[in-house]
Amino acid sequence: MSDRLLGASVDLLATAVLLLDRRLVIRDANVAAETLLGLSRRALVGVVFPTLFSEMKGLEDQLRATIDAERGFWDNDVRLLRVNREPLHVNCLGSPVDMSEASVLLELRKIEQQVRIEREALQLTQSQANRELIRNLAHEIKNPLGGLRGSAQLLEHELDRPDLREYTQVIIKEADRLQVLMERLLTPHRVPTFAGVNIHEVCERVRSLVLAEFPRGIRIRRDYDTSLPDIEGDREQLIQAVLNVTRNAAQALLGPAGAGWLESFGGSGQITLRTRIAWGATIARERHRLALDLQVIDNGPGIPTEMVDRIFYPLVSGREGGTGLGLTLAQTFIQHHLGMIECQSEPGRTVFRCLLPIGSRAAVR
Ligand SMILES: Nc1ncnc2c1ncn2[C@@H]1O[C@H](COP(=O)(O)OP(=O)(O)O)[C@@H](O)[C@H]1O
Numbered sequence: 001m002s003d004r005l006l007g008a009s010v011d012l013l014a015t016a017v018l019l020l021d022r023r024l025v026i027r028d029a030n031v032a033a034e035t036l037l038g039l040s041r042r043a044l045v046g047v048v049f050p051t052l053f054s055e056m057k058g059l060e061d062q063l064r065a066t067i068d069a070e071r072g073f074w075d076n077d078v079r080l081l082r083v084n085r086e087p088l089h090v091n092c093l094g095s096p097v098d099m100s101e102a103s104v105l106l107e108l109r110k111i112e113q114q115v116r117i118e119r120e121a122l123q124l125t126q127s128q129a130n131r132e133l134i135r136n137l138a139h140e141i142k143n144p145l146g147g148l149r150g151s152a153q154l155l156e157h158e159l160d161r162p163d164l165r166e167y168t169q170v171i172i173k174e175a176d177r178l179q180v181l182m183e184r185l186l187t188p189h190r191v192p193t194f195a196g197v198n199i200h201e202v203c204e205r206v207r208s209l210v211l212a213e214f215p216r217g218i219r220i221r222r223d224y225d226t227s228l229p230d231i232e233g234d235r236e237q238l239i240q241a242v243l244n245v246t247r248n249a250a251q252a253l254l255g256p257a258g259a260g261w262l263e264s265f266g267g268s269g270q271i272t273l274r275t276r277i278a279w280g281a282t283i284a285r286e287r288h289r290l291a292l293d294l295q296v297i298d299n300g301p302g303i304p305t306e307m308v309d310r311i312f313y314p315l316v317s318g319r320e321g322g323t324g325l326g327l328t329l330a331q332t333f334i335q336h337h338l339g340m341i342e343c344q345s346e347p348g349r350t351v352f353r354c355l356l357p358i359g360s361r362a363a364v365r
């Protein structure tokens with residue numbers, strides 16, 4: 001094993017510290033770096049740092065600039081993508097060092113869970129405000145639509161030139177189309193009826209519905225933790241929520257982008273329904289002792305980066321013929337269960353994760 005370049009006390013730090021040479025080869029790493037990267041020091045030393053990741057956005061350039069210009073950098077939002085593993089979300093501090101064996105000292109700090117919690121809370125407020133806005137707007141549009149349609153009909157009866165009907169028909173048809181859209185936006189959400197629900201029954205139902213709709217081209221794997229207890233929930237709403245998410249995954253896999261993507265590496269479309277238990281999950285500012293962690297994972301092309309922050313908003317759709325209401329509804333239903341839904345996406349791996357509290361809502365804070 002190579003000699004330590006970093007002093008032993010660096011192992012006491014909670015921050016991951018790496019020493020890289022001019023070619024970005026790792027020359028030393030502390031214990032926190034081993035933990036963060038999931039590799040021992042022995043495995044890390046000698047490896048070209050960027051090769052650990054499938055993508056690291058601008059970090060490699062920043063490291064090279066640090067070496068060339070001997071000037072440090074600070075980046076508080078770096079996503080490091082790894083093959084078959086969860087992406088790492090970190091902030092980075094790079095400093096030039098003047099050692100014969102090393103040229104950059106790199107510090108990585110995992111972005112605190114706190115930041116994630118705050119972001120979720122913000123999302124919750126935003127999504128509620130959005131829904132309210134949409135509802136009010138839909139109401140305002142819906143009311144005059146009736147008058148518009150009725151007047152066009154009356155006008156049609158009065159017209160003595162039949163060729164002018166073409167125009168009144170356009171008004172009537174478009175008013176009807178808008179009416180349907182407004183109805184969808186306003187769907188009065190049935191008050192949920194809560195009872196014991198087995199999440200695997202929900203998953204199985206969704207699985208068979210989606211396989212019936214898309215009989216070819218996708219596999220739906222089950223990865224269940226069968227020891228999970230029932231949750232208190234509204235079965236129909238949960239089925240609808242999981243169905244909307246799973247159907248999107250199937251559509252992404254079988255749509256034009258998905259077909260091209262799978263063909264590019266000769267893969268086949270796969271969706272995984274995974275259930276796990278989560279201890280001490282914080283959902284919408286509340287801490288729950290026990291939660292259900294349900295993930296719908298697909299190996300499709302992923303959600304375009306410019307869209308990913310908005311997909312839960314109403315009317316946001318990246319699909320020909322989409323309404324952009326599927327995920328909004330799924331989110332509403334999950335929130336009825338005091339849960340939350342979030343999404344992480346990169347090409348080849350899109351994960352929709354629902355956290356649903358199990359049992360009492362007793363806060364353990
Ligand atoms: N698993 C997925 N992979 C890729 N894109 C997705 C996935 N899930 C959702 N999306 C994107 O999010 C958009 C919004 O989904 P949704 O709210 O269900 O509306 P719709 O399906 O009517 O478009 C989809 O149109 C699609 O572009």
Ligand SMILES: [Mg+2]
Nearest residue numbers: 244248326327
């Ligand atoms: Mg949809």
